[in-house]
Amino acid sequence: MTDGSVLGLITTRYAYLVVVFVATVGLYMMIANQNLVKKLIGLNMFQTGIFLFFITSAYVVDGSSAIVPADGAGGPFASPLPQVIVLTAIVVGVSLTAVGLALIIRLYAEYGTLRADALREVIADE
Amino acid sequence: MITPIELMLFVFVLISAVATALFRDVLASIVVFAAYSLGLAVVYTFYRAPDVGLTEAAIGAGITTVLLLLTIAKTSRPAHEKIFEPINWPAVAVCGGFALIVSSTLFAFPSVGDPNTAAMTNPDVTVYYLENAYEETGVENTVTAVLAAYRGFDTFGEAVVVFAAGVASMIVLGREVFA
Amino acid sequence: MSDVFLPLLVAIPIVLSVVPLIAGLRYERAGWPIAFVGSITVTAIAGYVAVTIASSGRLIHALGNYPQPYGIELVGDELSALVALLIAIVSLAVLLYARTAGPRGNAFYSGYLLLTGGLFGVALTGDMFNLFVFLEITSLVTYALVASDRTSGKAAYAAFKYVFLGTVGASMYLLGVGYLYVATGTLNMRDLQEAIASVGYGDPIVQAAFGFILVGFAIKVALFPLHTWQPDAYTYAPDSVSAYISALVSTASAYALIRITYGVFTQSFLEANDLIVTAILVVASVSIVVGSLLALMQTEVKRMFAYSSVAQFGMIVAAIGLANETALFGAILHLLGHGLIKAGLFMAAGVLATAYGARTVTDYAGLSRRSPYAVGGMTLAGIALIGLPPSIGFLGKWFMALGAVEAGAWGVAAVIFASTMLTLAYVFRLVEMLYFRSPSAARTDESAAVEVPDASTDGVAAPDGGSIDRVTVAQVAIVVSIGITVIALGFSWELFADYLDPVLGRFFA
Numbered sequence: 001m002t003d004g005s006v007l008g009l010i011t012t013r014y015a016y017l018v019v020v021f022v023a024t025v026g027l028y029m030m031i032a033n034q035n036l037v038k039k040l041i042g043l044n045m046f047q048t049g050i051f052l053f054f055i056t057s058a059y060v061v062d063g064s065s066a067i068v069p070a071d072g073a074g075g076p077f078a079s080p081l082p083q084v085i086v087l088t089a090i091v092v093g094v095s096l097t098a099v100g101l102a103l104i105i106r107l108y109a110e111y112g113t114l115r116a117d118a119l120r121e122v123i124a125d126e
Numbered sequence: 127m128i129t130p131i132e133l134m135l136f137v138f139v140l141i142s143a144v145a146t147a148l149f150r151d152v153l154a155s156i157v158v159f160a161a162y163s164l165g166l167a168v169v170y171t172f173y174r175a176p177d178v179g180l181t182e183a184a185i186g187a188g189i190t191t192v193l194l195l196l197t198i199a200k201t202s203r204p205a206h207e208k209i210f211e212p213i214n215w216p217a218v219a220v221c222g223g224f225a226l227i228v229s230s231t232l233f234a235f236p237s238v239g240d241p242n243t244a245a246m247t248n249p250d251v252t253v254y255y256l257e258n259a260y261e262e263t264g265v266e267n268t269v270t271a272v273l274a275a276y277r278g279f280d281t282f283g284e285a286v287v288v289f290a291a292g293v294a295s296m297i298v299l300g301r302e303v304f305a
Numbered sequence: 306m307s308d309v310f311l312p313l314l315v316a317i318p319i320v321l322s323v324v325p326l327i328a329g330l331r332y333e334r335a336g337w338p339i340a341f342v343g344s345i346t347v348t349a350i351a352g353y354v355a356v357t358i359a360s361s362g363r364l365i366h367a368l369g370n371y372p373q374p375y376g377i378e379l380v381g382d383e384l385s386a387l388v389a390l391l392i393a394i395v396s397l398a399v400l401l402y403a404r405t406a407g408p409r410g411n412a413f414y415s416g417y418l419l420l421t422g423g424l425f426g427v428a429l430t431g432d433m434f435n436l437f438v439f440l441e442i443t444s445l446v447t448y449a450l451v452a453s454d455r456t457s458g459k460a461a462y463a464a465f466k467y468v469f470l471g472t473v474g475a476s477m478y479l480l481g482v483g484y485l486y487v488a489t490g491t492l493n494m495r496d497l498q499e500a501i502a503s504v505g506y507g508d509p510i511v512q513a514a515f516g517f518i519l520v521g522f523a524i525k526v527a528l529f530p531l532h533t534w535q536p537d538a539y540t541y542a543p544d545s546v547s548a549y550i551s552a553l554v555s556t557a558s559a560y561a562l563i564r565i566t567y568g569v570f571t572q573s574f575l576e577a578n579d580l581i582v583t584a585i586l587v588v589a590s591v592s593i594v595v596g597s598l599l600a601l602m603q604t605e606v607k608r609m610f611a612y613s614s615v616a617q618f619g620m621i622v623a624a625i626g627l628a629n630e631t632a633l634f635g636a637i638l639h640l641l642g643h644g645l646i647k648a649g650l651f652m653a654a655g656v657l658a659t660a661y662g663a664r665t666v667t668d669y670a671g672l673s674r675r676s677p678y679a680v681g682g683m684t685l686a687g688i689a690l691i692g693l694p695p696s697i698g699f700l701g702k703w704f705m706a707l708g709a710v711e712a713g714a715w716g717v718a719a720v721i722f723a724s725t726m727l728t729l730a731y732v733f734r735l736v737e738m739l740y741f742r743s744p745s746a747a748r749t750d751e752s753a754a755v756e757v758p759d760a761s762t763d764g765v766a767a768p769d770g771g772s773i774d775r776v777t778v779a780q781v782a783i784v785v786s787i788g789i790t791v792i793a794l795g796f797s798w799e800l801f802a803d804y805l806d807p808v809l810g811r812f813f814a
Binding site: 061075108 | 290
């Protein structure tokens with residue numbers, strides 16, 4: 001049913017590749033950027049990759065959104081469950097961001113820097 | 127096959143993601159990230175998830191951006207001479223490895239938009255919701271029906287997470303911040 | 306009808322968590338009594354549920370009357386009942402300890418109640434995505450509690466690191482759930498078990514799903530080399546919080562891994578995928594050895610206990626990978642035992658730190674004479690940690706090692722033995738300091754030495770009731786009772802074997 005070649009992967013599962021790419025850029029930001037705020041943006045981006053995964057899994061070509069009229073006409077429809085999951089996960093994500101930012105404010109008040117490398121040095125000397 | 131709209135949207139998302147990572151100035155990074163979120167919101171809407179698109183626009187591009195801006199207002203925004211961050215090649219190698227491993231699991235995946243996947247045809251989940259949601263809950267929007275009725279417990283958990291974030295911020299920062 | 310108690314276990318602490326904040330507007334000290342009422346109530350319910358399940362089998366509650374797989378259900382079986390009981394008892398013990406030890410403030414008690422409710426949610430849910438939601442509730446509160454000492458920048462940095470690793474772990478888990486959804490189209494655990502069997506255990510998407518879930522939980526339970534958040538978090542958190550999270554937070558994740566491995570993927574999946582099993586055993590074995598060695602190298606006591614947890618969870622994960630009934634029985638015993646042991650050890654360390662400012666191994670010289678009861682409790686918990694008989698630690702390690710031998714995994718058995726020797730070394734070093742070194746030989750910080758009203762004297766809280774520099778009888782009594790409990794449970798293996806028989810029977814049908 002599906003094409004197992006690399007070309008097939010690119011032409012028919014392109015959205016999943018975008019998922020991987022976005023999550024990878026997020027991972028890169030968490031590792032490589034020294035600014036704490038940018039690290040947190042990276043964490044956010046990593047999560048958005050997974051949201052896109054769920055939305056892609058719910059999508060049907062030529063379908064419509066999952067609003068079914070009383071007579072059940074229309075369709076095919078997108079799968080509602082992954083969309084519900086993403087709605088919840090987005091809210092969970094922003095809550096985590098809020099806590100991460102609160103910690104950043106605490107760290108800045110304590111050490112006066114937002115750079116991870118500088119922080120590590122100060123903390124090692126404490 | 128990929129449609130021209132999808133192609134344009136994905137190119138926009140990819141470029142804004144990379145730009146977010148590479149801009150040295152934090153403010154620039156935050157602004158580009160907001161654009162990235164909006165791009166994703168349009169992708170979600172195109173993928174027939176208008177509720178999620180709206181939420182992503184409001185929360186991802188809206189609230190998250192405001193929170194990020196408040197944080198740099200309360201802390202600092204270091205000045206830079208260069209526009210872009212230097213690329214950290216060891217990190218690129220690690221992330222490339224991660225990307226290759228995850229991509230290698232995608233070969234067994236169904237095509238994007240395939241109507242005959244397990245997720246689409248499971249008679250007890252997707253099909254059941256689409257066929258019975260209106261009758262059982264009286265809501266035409268199946269997403270709302272699942273969110274509020276069938277999986278109301280998740281939504282309860284979601285509300286708890288928001289409350290927990292408030293409590294957590296109070297624990298971390300002390301009450302004076304909220305006074 | 307008993308199944309309505311399952312949602313109550315989750316809902317009571319969460320609903321009550323709002324009260325300290327509201328009452329706190331008028332009453333400065335409203336938090337503790339409210340948390341206490343909540344904690345007593347859920348302990349009673351958890352006990353009742355555990356007894357009911359023993360007599361009438363597992364309880365299933367369909368939330369909102371939507372049966373699975375349309376809705377979400379809570380499942381109380383023998384395993385989740387024991388974990389819920391552990392959560393209830395340790396929460397109560399930590400609360401009694403925290404009354405005088407701190408941290409203070411109504412926000413802390415709100416966080417405490419949220420964490421308790423979240424942990425019950427993890428223990429009871431029967432749905433893969435709902436599990437993610439509750440894991441995130443617990444994590445979110447844990448990050449904040451680690452940083453709840455607002456004078457400590459190190460604690461804030463430890464919490465910040467924890468936010469990143471914890472969230473990446475949870476996201477990997479969520480990705481694994483997404484893969485399962487693509488492969489099967491469902492999220493309910495019992496429904497998934499059948500769906501995965503019909504898709505096939507060799508399906509690459511199912512295999513990848515297990516891989517992502519495993520990596521996610523490896524971060525959450527702090528297996529080497531993904532453990533880097535854990536030692537700092539346990540070391541710099543306030544003592545009450547260290548005791549609470551070391552006993553319960555990773556424990557809940559390890560429980561979820563057991564539930565998903567055997568209740569969703571099943572033993573047949575492990576049997577069909579040798580490569581995955583080998584990977585689990587190798588990573589877990591490395592974790593056991595490295596964790597034990599790092600623990601041995603530490604001079605700071607809390608950090609030593611933290612690395613010890615890396616090794617203990619390595620053992621539990623190894624036993625999960627062994628895929629036989631004996632090893633899993635041992636893993637469950639060790640999971641429960643380790644929770645109690647670590648709660649006792651961290652609280653004992655907190656008592657000694659509060660009373661004498663003792664935080665390193667050398668600070669502990671001769672403390673047995675000054676605080677015989679707290680040190681006695683710590684020693685008993687230490688014996689259980691080594692795994693000397695009779696103790697719950699011995700039972701757990703014994704059955705895990707026996708399971709390794711049964712499975713022909715001699716390497717794992719050898720690693721468990723080696724770790725026991727290393728644990729003996731670092732616990733003995735502590736015991737030797739406590740009992741056989743005179744305080745004059747080692748340096749003591751006189752300024753930090755406050756006379757401790759130990760259980761031998763009639764100790765009460767400081768007259769103003771507000772100083773946390775003093776140790777109360779209640780704190781020492783909790784440490785001692787945990788010490789006695791973990792030894793006494795060493796005689797209980799038949800009790801546990803009988804109790805867990807139905808759930809093990811379902812896992813190894």
